[in-house]
Amino acid sequence: MLPHIETIPQRHMASGDVLSFQVYKFIGARPGKKVYIQSNLHGAEIVGNAVIHQLLEFLLSVNDTEIAGQIWLVPVCNSMSTNQRSHYFASGRYSISEAKDWNRIFWDYEKFTNNIMEFAQSQIHLNLEVVRKNYLDAIQQKFTGLLENINSYSSVPYTEKFRYKLQSLSIDADYLIDLHSHTTQGLNYVYYFREREESAKYFLLPLGVLLDEYDGNAFDEAFIKPWLALEKCFKELGRETKFDVEAWTLELGTGMQMNPDSVDKGVMGIKNYLVRKGVLQTSDTVVKGELSQGTSSHEMSFSTRSQAKKYYAPTGGMIQSKVELGSSVKAGDKLYQILQFNKEGKLPTVIDVFAEQDGLIYDSSTNHAVNEGEFVLGLISVTSNQ
Template identity: 55%
Template structure:
């Protein structure tokens, strides 16, 4: 099976050069669901590109009959962020022009002054499929007005043009997967929205951050896609018509920034194959994996992550590594603290406030007061 490969002009630079997105579209013989998978929205988070590369190679070994529906793959989905540099380091987390986080800019249908409650009431006697199709049309119709603003004589900021290009590829999808890496030194984990916990197990990762109702604002890529659907589900349930649509979005955090950890890449590839097979999109041997039946994932509600920030400035030493189980009152790191008070340097011990597991550590061991140091999550399901 060969993909349809096409490029999308993204931005013209002052030099006259253009930046582009490149899309790899695989289409099966049978109509079905649509999956959209992108990588590298934050410039330093590159491991997802390797995952997509391997997935492209794998899909090319299949027959068109083994894919039900279509899969769109967009590696290096933020070329401007990827190309940004400071000395040997790449961040690409923020737009250097306006300071916006590249993953806090996305369009959310729910913020377009729409009455989702009224829509739900108008659909109460229809089937789930009819409601889904009608709602999707409403979302796309509203989104189309964004292009009118972009094409107006006054124009719009680049971040709005950029988000339009990405979201135009995925708003009609059923499954959206955004491949990231942690900004820090981190374990592999995912973000999961409430009600989708069982489906999260398909990715075969050990840890998940659970987004409870009201804990998302629609600004991130995964939230902008799924938040309107979650709102509709809530409104329908209040009307006595509980429905959970087979529509999902995920952010996978695969390893650490600026690196392509081979183990994280392998986990990402295996998880994507398993997820797509479990959703009935891929008809391939060995998948879904038997391990799914017994796989357990530790979910920590987003609000219950315990983050630690440096109480003073200095240098981090003897810090516990990601994946370490810690107990309350255990020393988890030290700060070598210098001063300007004519005193000797001090070593300050920092102790865990709760039991848990270290999820990630800051990359830089030099911290100013108030800088992030590490996160601790639950250690057991």
């Protein structure tokens, strides 16, 4: 099937050029859920674009009767960050003019209302689908109100216009997938939210990290946080409720690289997720065989973001003998050495750095020359294996 393609202007530049992005909308023949998938919110994190490209090619071969609902794909969603360079290196993690992380700018409904408990009380006896519609209407009404400032003479900073365009596309989705990779070197894993652990397994990645600490400013957080808040209010009122609303961030490998393994894992995981959630009902035996094989041999470890610890250089120097990415370490194991130079007429010294906890090396710096206080590696404690 062919997608509906919409080109959306993103920013009018001083040169007269207009930066844009495109949305590829695959509309199924039957009603169902809306899935929103985007990539490249951070400039160096490009692997998601290859994932979306392969999903596009796959969906072109799918009949519209095999999709229940809609699948929206948005590659290269942030032209400003993608085009940002320092010498030969992509950066684009921050909006330079506003000094803001591109993934810490998003609008969170919960921060702009104080009546979620009141809303829950008014909806306590209603059907869940009716509650979902009513709550989404309330969110969208508040969100649309942002246009008054955006369209005013005084206007708003660019990040607020940018976030509005992305969130206006995704705010009514049922399932949201934001494709990232590490700015440095990293493993493949998925961030998930409470009560969504079973669905996290559908992505067939080796590690799931629960976002037990968040403030709502990231893209996935801003999307799901209001729904988690409403679930909590219902629980306090004695009604156990779980909305079929899910948000995911897939961390796929290393920045500035199209790592084939990360691409393959991302594509396979998203296909499996779409099948397991009933959005993709493909008759393709090859796809079913691939998914069956991947699921049968899959093992997944779980952790929480609060159990992750970053290690920063205690002094400046050159990193050597660093433990490899993906290694399991015990407290007291040597993580790396710093070859420290001086200007005091003395010989260089070697400083050993040891692990403070058991865990898995999930993030590692690319640059082995560090100034004091710069990031070296990340270690996360794995709490279970299923």
